[in-house]
Amino acid sequence: MGDHGNISSSDFYIGLGLAISSSLFIGSSFILKKMALIKLSKYAQRAADGGYGYLKDWVWWIGLMSNGFGEFVNFIALMFAPATLVTPLGALSVLVTAVLSSFCLNESLNLLGKVGCTLSILGSTIMVIHAPQEATVDTLDELARMMQAPAFIVYATAVFTSSMILIFYTAPRFGNTNILVYITICSVIGSLSVMACKGLGIGVKQLFAGVNIFLHPLTWVLLISLVTFITTQLNYLNKALDVFNTSVVTPIYYVFFTTSVITASAILFKEWKTLNTKDTLGCICGFVTIIAGIFLLHAFKDMELTIHNLPVAMHRHGSTSTEHKRDLATEKLLNSLESNSDEEDTIGLLNSAASVEDETDNSFEEIEMNSFK
Numbered sequence: 001m002g003d004h005g006n007i008s009s010s011d012f013y014i015g016l017g018l019a020i021s022s023s024l025f026i027g028s029s030f031i032l033k034k035m036a037l038i039k040l041s042k043y044a045q046r047a048a049d050g051g052y053g054y055l056k057d058w059v060w061w062i063g064l065m066s067n068g069f070g071e072f073v074n075f076i077a078l079m080f081a082p083a084t085l086v087t088p089l090g091a092l093s094v095l096v097t098a099v100l101s102s103f104c105l106n107e108s109l110n111l112l113g114k115v116g117c118t119l120s121i122l123g124s125t126i127m128v129i130h131a132p133q134e135a136t137v138d139t140l141d142e143l144a145r146m147m148q149a150p151a152f153i154v155y156a157t158a159v160f161t162s163s164m165i166l167i168f169y170t171a172p173r174f175g176n177t178n179i180l181v182y183i184t185i186c187s188v189i190g191s192l193s194v195m196a197c198k199g200l201g202i203g204v205k206q207l208f209a210g211v212n213i214f215l216h217p218l219t220w221v222l223l224i225s226l227v228t229f230i231t232t233q234l235n236y237l238n239k240a241l242d243v244f245n246t247s248v249v250t251p252i253y254y255v256f257f258t259t260s261v262i263t264a265s266a267i268l269f270k271e272w273k274t275l276n277t278k279d280t281l282g283c284i285c286g287f288v289t290i291i292a293g294i295f296l297l298h299a300f301k302d303m304e305l306t307i308h309n310l311p312v313a314m315h316r317h318g319s320t321s322t323e324h325k326r327d328l329a330t331e332k333l334l335n336s337l338e339s340n341s342d343e344e345d346t347i348g349l350l351n352s353a354a355s356v357e358d359e360t361d362n363s364f365e366e367i368e369m370n371s372f373k
Helices: 009-040 058-080 088-104 111-130 140-147 150-174 179-208 217-243 246-268 277-299 310-338 343-372
Strands: none
Touching (some): 140 150, 179 246
């Protein structure tokens, strides 16, 4: 455990408990919202098709409140424990969702998906651990000056431009077939919503200090932006959950969202200036690990691969030529019967098909024997 001498032991464990509780609530919220969307799809227009019937479903609202409460608990945890502890623990929500989805939604991840999920969480955790510390901002005036920096203006412009392209061009065409479309919209918009939330947090501190923040125009800009961003984020997250497997959506969303938030925060608060060589290498390694995890999770999600059938799956590729021979022999036999060929030719084809069948059986027997060795 790292050094946390700046905070009391009791505060540290309170923050740890709150961070874990936050992950439980957030992970459960994905399951509840998915259950509501599945039920809705049986009698109303799906969210992926532009329907908003889930707003009338009490299960979806419980899921939304569970997510909101989890985020609130996570915010409180940051008051007791360091962010380098609380933020990586957000990865627990991915594990909670994966476990609950197998029990509540009958969904499953294959072996490569589980490895990819683990790598994604590991890479994100490494990036968060090695991310630079956040700069101290005490007033809304300071934040306003930082938001006028060219780097943040370029980032915000890039987010708005790419989001508009994804929402109005890419999503209607590829949203229901490519999971990254909806997830990318949620993530990049979500990074700005976190920045707006941090800004409002600065304003709340000033409010408790006796400053009337409601006279500051940035307060209303942040508030309106936060509502707009969160609404957009939830809309496209619902679409992703409605179309794709929850166990796949959750880790990819976590990875993309965490990476986007780290990027936005580093640009806004100039955190990159404090990076040393070790942290730079840590961030690069974490990012490469994330890419590898996403590839395994997304590229092989349709394969039926478990730890039990792994030996058979590895040898199955070698038996492809034998199966192809059997299919060709069967096709020739059927064509012979349909064309009323000579009896001698038909008998020859039957013998050929039988020999190929024996070859196939022997091949699979050999595979099964090797798998038990």
